[in-house]
Amino acid sequence: MKTKLVISKFFLSLLFLFSGLFLIISSAKARPNYFGTWETKYPNSSTKDASCELCHGGNKEILNAYGRDICLLDDDDFESRLLAVEDLDSDGDGTTNYIEIIANAQPGWTEGDNRLYHSDTCVDALVNVTVPTSVPEPYDPQFDFFIYVPLIFKLID
Secondary structure (H helix, E strand, C coil): CHHHHHHHHHHHHHHHHHHHHHHHHHHHHHHHHHHHHHHHHCCCCHHHHHHHHHCECCCCCEECHHHHHHHHCCCCCHHHHHHHHCCCCCCCCCCCHHHHHHCCCCCCCCCCCEEEEECCCCCEEEEEECCCCCCCCCCCCCCCHHHHHHHHHHHHC
């Protein structure tokens, strides 16, 4: 009888362990899909070299301004949300997100202080930070007339 109880506890513990691992792995798998969608939408942009910090600020619970703008949209289709924020200037540097992306700059980061937001609620985290050292430069694009040529064609469409 005592042996059965020990075996039952062992299998119950294993069941909880594997259930927990399944939940952790399945929730982690959803996030790389966002980055993959981003890479597919902008295949020629080296902005992606920022990896997760393209939208996040140091950890997955915090967003930069670009990530917050994407987070605020209520569309289930992530590509539609990316399209919707292209004409915004998330980091407030005077250049649209789309121009920054095609210029290989960072739409969520700018020189100086950058505001951070909670990723679960999109609400202001009341924290300002400088750009993490892992985010590649340029943060803001240098003015170059040829960067704006694709924007002109986009406006014509």
